[in-house]
Amino acid sequence: MSLATINVAPGFKEYLPREYQDLVDNSQFTRERKVSEMGSFKDLVEEHPMCAGCAMTLFIRTAIVGLPAPENTIIIGTAGCGRLVLSQAAIPFIYGNYGDTNAVASGLKRGLSIRFPDQPKDVVVMAGDGGLADIGFSAVMHGWFRKEHFTTVMLDNEVYGNTGGQESGMTQKGMVLKMAPTGKKFEKMDMIGLAKTAGVAYIARVVPTNPTRVAAVIRKAVLIARAVGPAYIQAYTSCNIEYAIPTPKVMDDAKEVEKARYGFTEYFTDEAKAYWEHIEAQRRQAKTSEDTTETAH
Amino acid sequence: MSDAVIEEEVKTNPQGDVITSAPVLETKSKKGAEAQHVVDPETLFFHAPREKTFITGSEAAKEAIRRSNVDIAISYPITPQSETMQQVGYLYAEGYVKDYYRGEEEYGVMSAIAGASRSGVRCLTATAGPGLMRGLEVIASWPGGRLPCVLLVMCRVVNAPLAIQPDNVELSYLLNTGCIVLHAENQQDFFDFPMVAFMVGEKPEVTLPVAVAVDGFFVTHARGWVHLPSADIKLPPRNCYHEAVPMMDNENPPIRIARDAPIQKSNFISYQMHASWQQEIWAAVERSRKWLIRWLGGLIEVVNPGAKIMLVASGAAVSQSREAVRQAQEQGLDVGLIKVKSLRPFPGRELVAALDHAEHIIVPEFNYVGWLAKEVKSVISRTERVMDGPRVFGGMSMPTELIMEKIMSSNGRLPNTHSA
Numbered sequence: 001m002s003l004a005t006i007n008v009a010p011g012f013k014e015y016l017p018r019e020y021q022d023l024v025d026n027s028q029f030t031r032e033r034k035v036s037e038m039g040s041f042k043d044l045v046e047e048h049p050m051c052a053g054c055a056m057t058l059f060i061r062t063a064i065v066g067l068p069a070p071e072n073t074i075i076i077g078t079a080g081c082g083r084l085v086l087s088q089a090a091i092p093f094i095y096g097n098y099g100d101t102n103a104v105a106s107g108l109k110r111g112l113s114i115r116f117p118d119q120p121k122d123v124v125v126m127a128g129d130g131g132l133a134d135i136g137f138s139a140v141m142h143g144w145f146r147k148e149h150f151t152t153v154m155l156d157n158e159v160y161g162n163t164g165g166q167e168s169g170m171t172q173k174g175m176v177l178k179m180a181p182t183g184k185k186f187e188k189m190d191m192i193g194l195a196k197t198a199g200v201a202y203i204a205r206v207v208p209t210n211p212t213r214v215a216a217v218i219r220k221a222v223l224i225a226r227a228v229g230p231a232y233i234q235a236y237t238s239c240n241i242e243y244a245i246p247t248p249k250v251m252d253d254a255k256e257v258e259k260a261r262y263g264f265t266e267y268f269t270d271e272a273k274a275y276w277e278h279i280e281a282q283r284r285q286a287k288t289s290e291d292t293t294e295t296a297h
Numbered sequence: 298m299s300d301a302v303i304e305e306e307v308k309t310n311p312q313g314d315v316i317t318s319a320p321v322l323e324t325k326s327k328k329g330a331e332a333q334h335v336v337d338p339e340t341l342f343f344h345a346p347r348e349k350t351f352i353t354g355s356e357a358a359k360e361a362i363r364r365s366n367v368d369i370a371i372s373y374p375i376t377p378q379s380e381t382m383q384q385v386g387y388l389y390a391e392g393y394v395k396d397y398y399r400g401e402e403e404y405g406v407m408s409a410i411a412g413a414s415r416s417g418v419r420c421l422t423a424t425a426g427p428g429l430m431r432g433l434e435v436i437a438s439w440p441g442g443r444l445p446c447v448l449l450v451m452c453r454v455v456n457a458p459l460a461i462q463p464d465n466v467e468l469s470y471l472l473n474t475g476c477i478v479l480h481a482e483n484q485q486d487f488f489d490f491p492m493v494a495f496m497v498g499e500k501p502e503v504t505l506p507v508a509v510a511v512d513g514f515f516v517t518h519a520r521g522w523v524h525l526p527s528a529d530i531k532l533p534p535r536n537c538y539h540e541a542v543p544m545m546d547n548e549n550p551p552i553r554i555a556r557d558a559p560i561q562k563s564n565f566i567s568y569q570m571h572a573s574w575q576q577e578i579w580a581a582v583e584r585s586r587k588w589l590i591r592w593l594g595g596l597i598e599v600v601n602p603g604a605k606i607m608l609v610a611s612g613a614a615v616s617q618s619r620e621a622v623r624q625a626q627e628q629g630l631d632v633g634l635i636k637v638k639s640l641r642p643f644p645g646r647e648l649v650a651a652l653d654h655a656e657h658i659i660v661p662e663f664n665y666v667g668w669l670a671k672e673v674k675s676v677i678s679r680t681e682r683v684m685d686g687p688r689v690f691g692g693m694s695m696p697t698e699l700i701m702e703k704i705m706s707s708n709g710r711l712p713n714t715h716s717a
Contacts, residue, residue: 005548072547076412092545094415097438100408103400107371107409110396111416112546114368121547139408142401 006071019046023090028070035065035212044070048085053247055208055254056155056237060085060126062211063153063235066218067091073122073222074108076101078136080128081162081239082155099135101125102143105150113149120226123150129170130160133189137169144198144230151221151231154191157239165242177242191234192265201229201272205265207236207258209251217266223279228272236262329392330366333531338496342489342592345526354481354516357488357523358423358449359384362394365447365495366531368418369396373406376461377513378425378451385421394421403428407435414444414506415545417537419495423449425513429467430455433474439506440475440578443542445498445535447491448476450510451517452612452663454691462692463513465612468640469668475578477507477585478641479593480611484521486638487511492532493592502584504541510640512613512663515694541581586642596644597635599651601626604633606707607655609648609673611637614661614695621661621700632704637669645676657707658683661700665690 006024008016013024022042023029033041044064050057060082067073076094077083078101087093096104105123112121125132132140132154140152159177160166167180169189176183195203202224204217214235221231238245238253245253258264268276336345341364352360358381362370370389372382389397395418400406406422413420424432429450436448452465471478479494481487487509494507511517543549589596600622608618615636625632635651637644652658652673660670660683667688674680684707687699 074545074547092547092549094412094545096408096411096442097435100404100411100435103405103408104412104415106400106405107369107412107414107420108416108545109412110369110409111413111418111420114395114418115416115546138401139405142405146398 027090028065028067032068033065035062035215038062038065038211044091045085045089048088050081050085051241053240053245053250054081054237055240055250056081056157057085058211059155059208059214059235059237062208062214063126063218064089064091066215066222067122067124068219068222069120069122072120073124076105076108076123076125076127078127078131079162080131080155080160081157082126082128086126099131099137100139101127101131101136102148102150102152103139105152106139106143106146106148109148109150122222122226124153124222125150126153126155128161128168129154129156129158130168133169133191141194141198144195144200144232147199147201147229149225149229151218151225151233153218153221154232154234155237156234157237157242158188159239159242161239161242165239191232192267195232196267199229199269200232201225201269202231202276203233203265203267205234205262207254207262207264209254209258210264213264220276224268224272224275228269228275329388330395330531331392333364333393333529335366335533336530338492338532338592341492341526341530341532345530347524347526350523350525351520352484352523353380353518353520354484354487354511355380355384355518357484357521358491359388360523360525360528361488361491362421363388363528364526364531365421365492366419366534367394367421367495368535369413370394370421371398371400371406371409371413372422373400373403373424373428375403375425375428377453377463377517378423378428378449380517381449381451382423385423403432404435407432407439410446410448411435411439411442411444414439414446415442417535417544417546419499419535420446421449422446423451425451426453426455426461426464426467427459429471433470436471436476436506436508437474440581441574443504443540443578443581444506445495445504445540446506447494447498448506448508449491450508451513452510453513460692461513463515463613464664464690464692465510465512465662466664466666466668466690468510469664469666471508471510472640472668472672475505475575475582476641477503477505477582477589477639479507479509479589479639480637481509481511481516482612482615482636482638483516484519484523487516488523488525490593490638493589495532495535497585497588497592499535499540500585500588501539501541503581503588505578505581505585510612515613582642589639589642593638595647596639596642597637597647597651599633599635601631601633602651603654604631605655606630606632606657606659606704607652608632608634608700609637609652609658609660609669610634610662611640611669612663614663617695617697618661618700621697621704624697624701625704630704640669640672643672643676648673649677652677652682655682659687659700659703659707660684661686661695661703662688663690663695664688
C-alpha cells in the first residue's frame with residue numbers, strides 16, 4: 001500500500017470525518033513519529049473500551065508508534081482484552097479463532113510474500129499470555145521452529161483477564177485466582193527460554209515503564225522478522241482489575257515487578273545481531289548526510 | 298571386468314515403492330506451472346481433449362491440483378489422506394505449487410489456510426476423519442471470514458474405537474458449517490470436482506470455502522478410469538479483488554477495515570451483525586447453485602428416471618447402487634438411482650421432482666447415523682416412503698446384495714395402489 005491509498009479524492013475531503021482527515025494530514029502514516037511526540041499527532045489507536053489505568057493499553061499505543069511501516073502492517077489477535085484496542089486501530093486486524101494467531105500469521109505472511117515479493121508486508125501477532133502460552137502454544141512453537149517471518153508480541157498480564165480472572169500458564173506460582181482456588185501449583189512458563197531453544201532471531205522482555213524502549217524494541221523486532229526470522233516480545237502488561245492494583249498505582253506496580261523479576265532483557269541470534277548493526281549503521285549514515293545537508297544550507 | 302554392470306541397491310518402503318530423495322529440479326527449461334498456460338475454466342472442464350488413464354483417487358486429485366494454479370498447499374498427514382498431500386508436495390518440488398509445508402496439526406493447518414486465503418492467494422489442504430474433527434472449529438469459521446479455499450476430505454472413521462477404515466459419518470458435522478460440500482463418487486469425480494470447487498468458491502457472489510469429500514480407500518487407494526486433459530493447461534489464477542470482501546493485504550484504505558469484527562459485546566448491533574453475516578453465508582451457498590449446475594452438469598444425476606423404487610446415494614455408495622440397479626433390472630424390477638453430487642447446496646427441488654412418483658426410496662450409506670436419509674426426508678413429502686439403510690460403517694464394504702435385499706423387501710411391500 002502506498003499513502004496514496006488513504007488520501008482523499010479532491011473535493012471530498014471536507015465531507016469525511018475529522019478523524020479521517022487527521023489520519024491523512026497528521027499521523028504516523030505521513031512520517032515516522034517518536035514516542036515523545038505522542039499527543040501532538042493523530043494516534044492510530046483511539047476510542048478503546050479498556051479499563052481506566054490499564055497498562056496493556058499504554059503498551060499497545062506505544063507499540064504501534066514503533067511499527068516501522070504501519071501502512072503495510074497487519075495485526076493478528078485472539079480473544080482477550082488486547083483485541084478490544086487492536087480492532088479499533090487504523091491498521092487491518094484479523095480476529096480469528098481461539099489460539100490460532102501464529103498459524104494464521106504463518107499462512108498470511110507466506111501468501112503475502114507470494115503476491116508481493118518486492119514489497120515487505122509486516123505481520124504482527126499481539127495476543128495475551130493465555131492465547132499464546134496456553135491455547136495457542138503449539139502454533140507459537142511450530143511457527144518459531146519453522147522460522148516464520150513475523151513478530152509475536154505477548155501481552156502478559158499473567159491472567160485470563162477478559163474471561164474474568166482465571167489462572168494462566170504465565171501466572172506466577174502460588175497466585176490464588178479463579179481455577180486456581182488453592183494457588184497456582186506450577187511455575188510461570190519460561191517462554192523466553194523456549195523462544196531461544198526454538199531459534200527465535202530476536203527476543204525482548206519489556207515493561208511499559210519506558211515507552212520509548214517499547215517503541216524501539218517493536219521496531220527492531222518487526223525489521224528483524226522481515227529480514228532474518230521470527231521475533232518475540234514479552235511485555236508485562238498488568239491487569240489492575242484482577243490483581244486489584246489501584247488505578248494510580250499501576251505504574252508503581254510495573255516498576256516494582258520490573259525491578260524484582262521482569263527486567264529488560266534482549267537477545268539476538270548472530271545473524272539478527274549482524275543485520276541490526278547494519279541497519280543502525282545505515283541509519284547513522286543517513287542522519288549524518290542529513291545533518292551535512294542542513295549545515296550546507 | 299570393468300564393464301560389469303553393478304546393480305545399484307534400490308531402497309524400497311514396506312509396500313515395495315522405491316524410496317528416492319526429493320526430485321532434482323531442472324533449472325534450464327521451463328518447468329512446472331511456468332510451462333503451463335491458462336485456459337478458460339470451461340475449456341478445461343469440457344472442451345480440452347482428454348486421455349483415458351487408470352489411476353488411484355489420490356493420483357486423480359494430484360492431477361486436478363496440477364491444473365488448478367494453486368499458490369499454497371498446507372499438509373498434515375492422516376490416513377487415508379496423506380497419499381494425496383504428499384503427491385501435492387511433489388507438485389511443489391516440480392514447481393506447480395508456489396509454497397508448501399507440513400503444518401503442526403490440523404487446527405494449525407486450517408488456521409494457516411485462513412491466513413493464506415485472507416492474503417488473496419489460492420490455497421488447498423486436505424484431511425480425513427479425526428483430522429477434520431480437530432480442524433472443525435476453524436473450518437466452521439471459514440465461511441464467516443468469506444475465505445475461498447479448497448478442502449479435500451478423505452472420509453474415514455472418527456468415533457471410538459478408533460480405526461482408519463472408510464466411514465463417512467464425519468460429513469454430518471461438515472454439513473452445517475456454511476461450507477459448500479461436494480461428494481465425489483469415483484476417481485473421475487475426484488479429478489473434476491476440486492477444479493470446479495476452486496472456480497465456484499472464488500466467484501464474487503459466492504466467496505466461500507468448498508469441501509470436496511470422497512470415501513477413503515474405496516476411491517483414494519483404488520484405481521479407476523480417469524479422463525485427463527493435457528497437463529500443460531491450467532485454471533486462471535485467483536482474482537481476489539473481484540470477491541465479496543477486501544483482502545488483508547493493506548492495499549485498501551487502512552481505516553476501520555477490520556473484517557473479523559469482535560462482536561462479543563451484548564448489544565443489538567452485535568446481534569444484528571452476527572445474524573446478518575450468517576444469513577449472508579447461506580445466501581452465498583444458494584448463489585453457488587447456478588455455477589455448480591453448470592459445471593457439474595446438475596446437482597444430481599438420475600439413472601432410470603420414473604422407476605417406482607428409487608435409490609438415493611452420494612459418494613462410493615453411488616457406485617454400489619449403480620450395480621444394484623443393473624442387477625435389479627436383470628430381474629425385471631423397476632429400480633432407479635439418484636446420485637447426489639452436491640450436499641451443500643442441497644438439491645432439494647431436484648429431489649422433490651425426481652422422487653415425486655417414487656413409491657419406495659432407499660438410501661444406502663457408509664455411516665451409522667444415516668445423515669443422507671435425514672437430508673432427503675427434510676425436503677420431500679410423504680417421508681414414510683424412505684426406508685432405512687442399508688448402512689455399513691467402521692470399514693465394512695457394501696455388497697450389492699445388501700441393497701438388493703432392501704429392493705426386494707420394498708418390492709414385496711409394494712401396495713397395489715399403482716393402478717393407472
